[in-house]
Amino acid sequence: MKTTVTAIALTSVFSLALAACNSPAADKPAAPADTAPVAEQAAQQPASAPVSAAEEEAAMAGRSARAVFPVGFRGNWDYSDDGCAKDESGTRFAITENQIKGYEDTSTLTALEALDDLTIRVVLDNQSSDGDVTLTQTLRLSPVAGINLRIEQKGETVLAHRCDKV
Incomplete structure (x- = not known):
């Protein structure tokens, strides 16, 4: 009987592990346990220069936003x-x-x-x-x-x- 209980327990664990592998959450990488708060991480990131509307429009159109004289x-x-x-x-x-x-x-x-x-x-x-x-x-x-x-x-x-x- 002890063998049957052990076999059922192992089968249950195996089924749960298989279900966890097939769940959408399994596709996401696990977050590191020692992550800094978001604000601290943002402070460590280099600030990017603001983009003008003309530069953004030019980038979307695939052309240079270089200024030119009319x-x-x-x-x-x-x-x-x-x-x-x-x-x-x-x-x-x-x-x-x-x-x-x-x-x-x-x-x-x-x-x-x-x-x-x-x-x-x-x-x-x-x-x-x-x-x-x-x-x-x-x-x-x-x-x-x-x-x-x-x-x-x-x-x-x-x-x-x-x-x-x-």
């Missing part, structure tokens, strides 16, 4: 009234898709915010012989075919003239 701002410009008439001018600069290239410096666009149809605020990484700095500027196109560009920086405004035909 087409109306691109082209050749000169700070001097007659600079565009000269073959070479030390006050001329070109705005490309993502850079402003001047006589002695190059600024790479890192961020852009459209304020209205003719105005943008930009953050630029500027490299020049004087050193590397980060600039924040507001660029405003004139409403008359974008023939002038007002560049505001640190409370000062400079006017540039478009050298390209419009």
Whole structure:
């Protein structure tokens, strides 16, 4: 009789073990016994930079979220009234898709915010012989075919003239 009771007990244990293996909970790995609280784990994780809506939209569409100057701002410009008439001018600069290239410096666009149809605020990484700095500027196109560009920086405004035909 003792053998029958032992056989029944072993069969019951075997059945329970088999049932546990087939349950959905068995698919999940067991949590380690020595886990830190969630807040402590979160504090140990490196913080990620916030993602702008444009970056998120670009990522969802599978394209780069790299900032680019709107087409109306691109082209050749000169700070001097007659600079565009000269073959070479030390006050001329070109705005490309993502850079402003001047006589002695190059600024790479890192961020852009459209304020209205003719105005943008930009953050630029500027490299020049004087050193590397980060600039924040507001660029405003004139409403008359974008023939002038007002560049505001640190409370000062400079006017540039478009050298390209419009």
